[in-house]
Amino acid sequence: MVQQVEASRAALSRDRVLQAAVALADTAGIDSVSMRKLSQELGVVPMALYKHVANKEELLDGMVDVVVGEIDPPRRHADWKSPADWKSAVRQRILAARRTLLRHPWASRVIESRRSPTPVVLEYMDSMIAMFRDGGFSIDLTHHVMHALGSRMLGFTQELFDDSQRLAPNAQAAGLVEMAGRYPHLVELAMAAAHEADSVVGSGCDDQFEFEFALDLQLDGFERLRQQGWSSKAPTPS
Amino acid sequence: MVQQVEASRAALSRDRVLQAAVALADTAGIDSVSMRKLSQELGVVPMALYKHVANKEELLDGMVDVVVGEIDPPRRHADWKSPADWKSAVRQRILAARRTLLRHPWASRVIESRRSPTPVVLEYMDSMIAMFRDGGFSIDLTHHVMHALGSRMLGFTQELFDDSQRLAPNAQAAGLVEMAGRYPHLVELAMAAAHEADSVVGSGCDDQFEFEFALDLQLDGFERLRQQGWSSKAPTPS
């Protein structure tokens, strides 16, 4: 009776649960997404969530679907001027994916952690494959190219590397000389990066530039293979 | 007194803890590496571990160090015949890293999850940078190239993609026609991959081939930039 009117606890649904989970992850970080905290956010008892998702794994799958579903759709093949347009079509889509993933910084980690792809991710991959095929790539080449893209396909790569961002502050005071002794090349590189990045904010690397650099290098490599009518195992044209 | 003799509970030490953790992860999976199970494995009470590692994060860091420390060292620069040898030196080292990481399948996930690199990883990166510099790469180009390699530097990439391995078994019976309707390009590709892989075991993809394909494509791209004396932001030679 009262409940029907009270907006803040409108009836739960799978979608409302997933939306709330994404919102919670966005604002409080992925570590805050526990069944208990999420249920609290929804004004409900923890076990109530299990009427809408089977378990936490499925919740995370659903969150991935929400995020990947936000990525702009690809340019329609019919709008292409030539097969060579594959490159800009793929490039645009991947950068769109990156824009979306950057809005949900937790998402890349969660995507990596899934053990089988969700339907929405499968559809994304399918449309990506379609672009290569429409661009004249053989099935085999498309296959290898998809593997080579890996997670870059969704707009992210694990960095494993945060050079100046972590090194420079870390290395203030006497720590730097010890660092320079132990990792001379790394420090040289970090210093150069920090210097070069004066124009950019905060002395870190320009992540967007690095991403596009790597992406374009790969796409150029793909195009070269396509043009030479890549047939079978001979990945090194040399 | 008795304890001194009894081999199975020789005195604990940081190294023994880390070795046991790696062994446990290797045999029982990373999920089995909890402070409690690990302590049990060592015949000791859980809190005893905290005398040798500050907390679980540090334990995981230590495990990464053990694994990365197992990677074969690089070919010495002095042994190179020409600067162009950078490519085979880098290639060999990365494939050595891959061999090591494959022996510890949990390691790539753990490495990704660390938030700042451990000293051993820093040293690995330093030696990798050294190879590019010795090969005649400018600092800037080395920087971008390191970013582009990302986790491939350590011999792995997140796959996000398991095509035939997961699709084919999944798609037996009527599921396949539904699949083919929903993801036509993906199914086409998976079928082709499964067919092509008759020679390989288990109808999955040849992960090693895919890895080397992507790696060589990147290295060739790097070499091309190096040869044209890459100076500043112009990543697309077109």
Add this chain to the structure above:
DNA sequence: TGAGGTAGGTATACGCCGTACACTTGTCAA
């Protein structure tokens, strides 16, 4: 010799987590 510090192992307890299971309650079809 013996007093005190210290390193290494122990015991107990707290708060978090995911979720199994049994229950109530509101809704709607037959």
Add this chain to the structure above:
DNA sequence: TTGACAAGTGTACGGCGTATACCTACCTCA
């Protein structure tokens, strides 16, 4: 009216990481 069903509740269990206090064997040095 009844009875099935969907949705929310309450309680409880076993697992986790780890704070805190304690014990005890050993080493050092006066």
